[in-house]
Amino acid sequence: MAYLVSARKYRPKTFDEVVGQQAVTNVLKKAVEQNRLAQALLFTGPRGVGKTSCARIMAREVNKPYLENPDTDLSFNIFELDAASNNSVDDIRELIEQVRIPPQTGKYKVYIIDEVHMLSTQAFNAFLKTLEEPPPHAIFILATTEKHKIPATILSRCQIFDFKRIGVKDIKDHLKKIAEAEGIDIEDDALYLIARKADGALRDALSAFDKIVSLGGKKITRSMVAEHLGILDFDVYFDITRLLHEGDAAALLKYFNKLVADGMDIYAFTGGLTSHFRDLLMARHPSTLEIMEQGDDIKSRYAEQASLFDADTLTAAIDIMTRADLDYKTSQHPQLLVELALLKLLRLMGGDKKKNEVLLTEGDYPLPSVPAASSTSSAESPATRISPPPKAETSLKGTEQKSAVEANIPPTENTPSPASTASTDREQPFRTLGLGLLKSRNKSPVRTQKPFTREQFMHWWKELIAAYAQNGQKRLAGIMHKLAPEVEGNEIRIVFENEFHLKEFRDRLDFIRDFLVEKLENNAILFRLEVDHTPPDENMRPIYYTKDEKIRRLTELNPAIKELIKKLHLE
Numbered sequence: 001m002a003y004l005v006s007a008r009k010y011r012p013k014t015f016d017e018v019v020g021q022q023a024v025t026n027v028l029k030k031a032v033e034q035n036r037l038a039q040a041l042l043f044t045g046p047r048g049v050g051k052t053s054c055a056r057i058m059a060r061e062v063n064k065p066y067l068e069n070p071d072t073d074l075s076f077n078i079f080e081l082d083a084a085s086n087n088s089v090d091d092i093r094e095l096i097e098q099v100r101i102p103p104q105t106g107k108y109k110v111y112i113i114d115e116v117h118m119l120s121t122q123a124f125n126a127f128l129k130t131l132e133e134p135p136p137h138a139i140f141i142l143a144t145t146e147k148h149k150i151p152a153t154i155l156s157r158c159q160i161f162d163f164k165r166i167g168v169k170d171i172k173d174h175l176k177k178i179a180e181a182e183g184i185d186i187e188d189d190a191l192y193l194i195a196r197k198a199d200g201a202l203r204d205a206l207s208a209f210d211k212i213v214s215l216g217g218k219k220i221t222r223s224m225v226a227e228h229l230g231i232l233d234f235d236v237y238f239d240i241t242r243l244l245h246e247g248d249a250a251a252l253l254k255y256f257n258k259l260v261a262d263g264m265d266i267y268a269f270t271g272g273l274t275s276h277f278r279d280l281l282m283a284r285h286p287s288t289l290e291i292m293e294q295g296d297d298i299k300s301r302y303a304e305q306a307s308l309f310d311a312d313t314l315t316a317a318i319d320i321m322t323r324a325d326l327d328y329k330t331s332q333h334p335q336l337l338v339e340l341a342l343l344k345l346l347r348l349m350g351g352d353k354k355k356n357e358v359l360l361t362e363g364d365y366p367l368p369s370v371p372a373a374s375s376t377s378s379a380e381s382p383a384t385r386i387s388p389p390p391k392a393e394t395s396l397k398g399t400e401q402k403s404a405v406e407a408n409i410p411p412t413e414n415t416p417s418p419a420s421t422a423s424t425d426r427e428q429p430f431r432t433l434g435l436g437l438l439k440s441r442n443k444s445p446v447r448t449q450k451p452f453t454r455e456q457f458m459h460w461w462k463e464l465i466a467a468y469a470q471n472g473q474k475r476l477a478g479i480m481h482k483l484a485p486e487v488e489g490n491e492i493r494i495v496f497e498n499e500f501h502l503k504e505f506r507d508r509l510d511f512i513r514d515f516l517v518e519k520l521e522n523n524a525i526l527f528r529l530e531v532d533h534t535p536p537d538e539n540m541r542p543i544y545y546t547k548d549e550k551i552r553r554l555t556e557l558n559p560a561i562k563e564l565i566k567k568l569h570l571e
Helices: 022-033 051-061 089-099 121-132 168-182 188-198 202-216 222-228 234-246 249-261 266-282 296-306 311-328 334-349 354-360 454-470 474-482 499-506 509-520 547-557 560-567
Strands: 040-044 078-082 109-114 138-144 159-162 430-432 437-439 486-488 491-496 526-531
Touching: 022 051, 022 159, 040 051, 051 109, 051 138, 078 089, 089 109, 089 121, 168 188, 168 202, 188 202, 188 222, 188 296, 202 222, 234 249, 234 266, 234 296, 234 334, 249 334, 266 296, 266 311, 266 334, 311 334, 454 474, 454 509, 474 499, 491 499, 499 509, 499 526, 499 547, 509 526, 547 560
Parallel strands: 040 138, 040 159, 078 109, 109 138, 491 526
Antiparallel strands: 430 437, 486 491
């Protein structure tokens, strides 16, 4: 007997056997039971999710009540047309001629047109009238992966059913049933790898399953699946994250370059590491750990590693890898791009800072001059030519030091370093090569808490404004120009007129604070940021910047809008 691939051998024969499409199959079953059948159906959705299988099941189910023998061959009641290769107007005319002939057995003839979006415009036009008013014995089922390519005149004549991508767990459970039926011992984690690789397409998962079985026989492990499907094993991402936490830059880059030398797909690695950080974020709480589509052993490893990082760190790591993923296809040096992303992750997540000093010291990378800011930069830098501040007229004594927790801004770490004369290079910001991310970087951290006056503070504040304006950051410069900072000891209180300006400033706060710490020689500077919620002058028309502000104002003008939002679940 000829070998049958799993996709054909285990093709569903009833609606109950269809995997992951309960919303569609429930409607179709009810329609058959209540004899409320539309004569034109459109099945749309990704490849390999059961559209053609459901069409064949439908063709059999609609005729079952009219058969004396349930096992009657209904092959003459089902006519399938592949529109990918039979897309001319002549093919449709031939189909229309056949539609006139009633079935020999049963009540209905079912016409399944696969990849219907491939029909020509003339073929669609020839099909319109028949589709709208078919003979009572004819049912048309159209299947497509690209509904947007079908003319609106065809769509309006069809009852549309949207098939979704099949969930990882549904695919995994189905593969497990097939493995048990075939007597194959396969690890759960291996099944999850196949299911995730399939990306919602059950047919792709079954094809990959057949391939692995033909190579591995009756005993299949996770590492075997990862190797033969070209998937990076979970261990790779766990090892990378461990090296990031340890702060070992040399070991991290050596490990990454070994993966590249072994033929790893760098682009797949960036996506996989992003997903790994996402899963770590999910694993930080038991309730979200349950929704992860992984085996129990892998979940426990995620929970253990997730405890090493806080949510903000993981969110920032995801952002770094997402940017690298977006820049990958346009980069002329993709490997360097990912290596630099890993170094940024190491600075963010590294627990031991001493190990990476060799690769991340200022002397290893010559500091470039400040470039003009671009829209893709995640932080900006001021100009380097800054005049010296005025001399302090008075000194502040007995200034009360507020805690970092109170102001939500951590002070600069008091790390001892040898005294040295500041150079022009040190006044320039450190630029992470190739990615346009500018950050303040001091070779000798400030160790003093030298008192400063408001005049000294405002001098450097104005220099910052001028530098941002010079580098093209005119919006931020305009926001800062309108602010009136209040200086009380080491605390800087700034009141913004709206949330939008606050967010714009807060996104650059790390650099602004580092800059002021260096120039004012005071590492205890704290920022207290507030928003002015006082009602505007009645004679002035208020400006609403954000969506939240706009909807808040709308609900003030008309309270019924708030009730409408609740009833329609538009929160």
